[in-house]
Amino acid sequence: MSLPTSEPVIGRPILTAAETRAAEEAIFAAGTPVIDLMEKAGAAVAEAAWRFAAMPPTLILCGPGNNGGDGYVVARHLAERGVHVRVATAGEPRTEAAKVMRARWDGPVEPIAGARPAPLLIDGLFGTGLARALDDELVHHVARLAVAAKLRIAIDLPSGVETDSGALLSAVPHFDLTVALGALKPAHLLQPAASRCGRVAVADIGLAAHAKAWEVARPHLAAPGAADHKYTRGLVTVIGGAMPGASLLAAMAAQRAGAGYVVLTGEGSGGPHALVRRDEAEALADTRTGAVVIGPGLGRDAGARRRLRAALGAGHPLVIDADGLALLADGGLSHLRRLAVPAVLTPHEGEFRRLFGEPAGSKIDRARDAAARSGAVVVLKGADSVVAHPDGRVAVAAAAPAWLASAGTGDVLAGIMGAMIARGLDPFTAAQAALWLHGDAAERAGAGLIADDLPAHLAASLAVCA
Ligand SMILES: NC(=O)C1=CN([C@@H]2O[C@H](COP(=O)(O)OP(=O)(O)OC[C@H]3O[C@@H](n4cnc5c(N)ncnc54)[C@H](OP(=O)(O)O)[C@@H]3O)[C@@H](O)[C@H]2O)[C@H](O)CC1
Numbered sequence: 230m231s232l233p234t235s236e237p238v239i240g241r242p243i244l245t246a247a248e249t250r251a252a253e254e255a256i257f258a259a260g261t262p263v264i265d266l267m268e269k270a271g272a273a274v275a276e277a278a279w280r281f282a283a284m285p286p287t288l289i290l291c292g293p294g295n296n297g298g299d300g301y302v303v304a305r306h307l308a309e310r311g312v313h314v315r316v317a318t319a320g321e322p323r324t325e326a327a328k329v330m331r332a333r334w335d336g337p338v339e340p341i342a343g344a345r346p347a348p349l350l351i352d353g354l355f356g357t358g359l360a361r362a363l364d365d366e367l368v369h370h371v372a373r374l375a376v377a378a379k380l381r382i383a384i385d386l387p388s389g390v391e392t393d394s395g396a397l398l399s400a401v402p403h404f405d406l407t408v409a410l411g412a413l414k415p416a417h418l419l420q421p422a423a424s425r426c427g428r429v430a431v432a433d434i435g436l437a438a439h440a441k442a443w444e445v446a447r448p449h450l451a452a453p454g455a456a457d458h459k460y461t462r463g464l465v466t467v468i469g470g471a472m473p474g475a476s477l478l479a480a481m482a483a484q485r486a487g488a489g490y491v492v493l494t495g496e497g498s499g500g501p502h503a504l505v506r507r508d509e510a511e512a513l514a515d516t517r518t519g520a521v522v523i524g525p526g527l528g529r530d531a532g533a534r535r536r537l538r539a540a541l542g543a544g545h546p547l548v549i550d551a552d553g554l555a556l557l558a559d560g561g562l563s564h565l566r567r568l569a570v571p572a573v574l575t576p577h578e579g580e581f582r583r584l585f586g587e588p589a590g591s592k593i594d595r596a597r598d599a600a601a602r603s604g605a606v607v608v609l610k611g612a613d614s615v616v617a618h619p620d621g622r623v624a625v626a627a628a629a630p631a632w633l634a635s636a637g638t639g640d641v642l643a644g645i646m647g648a649m650i651a652r653g654l655d656p657f658t659a660a661q662a663a664l665w666l667h668g669d670a671a672e673r674a675g676a677g678l679i680a681d682d683l684p685a686h687l688a689a690s691l692a693v694c695a
């Protein structure tokens with residue numbers, strides 16, 4: 230029994246530096262020369278800049294690689310449109326394609342050290358080929374020119390961010406727009422790099438992407454139809470425990486996220502009259518249950534352990550959060566894996582480390598590793614939440630409002646996730662839909678939000694998903 234749902238919405242693909250190079254190679258192997266691709270890339274950036282900024286006098290920084298090559302193409306296109314353009318370099322072009330583009334630019338070129346600022350700064354120093362931190366002098370000049378500019382645009386990536394991890398290898402100014410070439414890269418979504426990108430536009434230059442990671446997209450969630458009843462909309466059971474407020478928040482979020490029947494177990498009172506209070510054993514025995522949410526406010530005492538064991542043994546799909554994760558860290562992961570029930574684990578960084586240690590690699594790699602090890606969908610939360618499926622698929626959510634960093638918002642997320650699973654979405658799709666709704670509700674709640682505000686905004690968020 231579940232709501233009719235359409236196909237999961239797949240977001241924009243995310244390619245690592247190596248995957249981007251492989252996609253480029255495929256284009257070259259099919260007969261397109263590098264310079265043609267670079268012409269396309271540069272023209273796309275020039276077009277985006279033209280639309281974004283009312284094209285004041287512009288300074289374009291060109292590095293030695295193909296990112297610099299793109300910069301020379303942008304310079305030519307903008308100059309042809311009558312923009313006053315100067316180019317400042319950090320090193321002569323080294324790649325063949327960049328040398329060709331340098332030769333096609335007949336305007337002024339100056340060393341970056343002596344360059345005067347301009348109202349628009351375009352960064353074509355380094356992209357996916359950045360191999361190490363920029364040297365101090367270069368960092369100084371980029372910062373000097375960025376501070377003095379009114380608008381800053383990065384070609385492919387802000388120089389200094391590591392493509393695959395989103396780390397800053399050296400200080401990176403805040404850009405207003407980043408034009409990602411061919412596809413998003415992890416650094417466009419992972420922090421801290423994502424916070425330096427500003428708005429991110431993807432320029433289609435014909436890359437055929439075989440992605441294993443995607444951006445979380447707005448889900449399609451059909452509204453209930455005439456044939457639906459409360460159980461087809463989904464029955465969610467939230468297990469209460471030591472701190473009833475947290476489980477109540479999760480339960481109210483599940484209700485407002487569209488579940489037709491929400492049960493809350495444990496002690497405590499209050500909440501909407503439509504919330505059904507039931508004994509835990511009776512609730513877990515209900516075969517109509519679509520999802521069990523356990524962890525928010527559960528506590529970590531003997532009673533909490535017993536409740537977690539009962540929930541794991543009930544055979545319903547699970548969302549395990551907060552204290553549920555803390556208890557699972559104590560030898561419970563292998564038990565969960567053996568059970569083979571659909572499960573979503575929603576750790577923040579601290580909970581993640583207790584559960585999975587410190588796997589190497591980017592946030593995407595770590596979440597992927599954890600999902601493979603646990604056999605569960607893992608949502609590694611933060612300003613850049615990553616959802617990983619045990620089969621290796623990953624989705625990354627665009628930065629949600631920083632106001633979400635407050636007590637109880639995770640409980641709300643877990644409740645929404647329960648509702649998404651109970652309405653019939655598979656756990657990987659459900660986790661993405663919940664992240665999207667949570668972020669959208671937070672946008673609507675605005676500055677100073679508290680977790681209690683979020684459920685009330687879900688109606689408007691759901692309305693744009695129907
Ligand atoms: N996605 C696409 O299909 C297209 C992308 N294009 C653009 O190409 C760049 C990637 O170009 P690539 O030449 O591989 O790399 P970069 O331009 O980013 O930089 C490489 C050069 O920079 C030197 N380097 C690296 N780090 C530093 C540093 N910290 N300080 C100084 N120099 C550095 C590196 O030299 P090495 O010393 O490391 O050997 C290279 O010389 C991509 O981002 C897009 O903008 C294409 O235009 C076409 C389509």
Ligand SMILES: [K+]
Binds near residue numbers: 352384
């Ligand atoms: K750049």
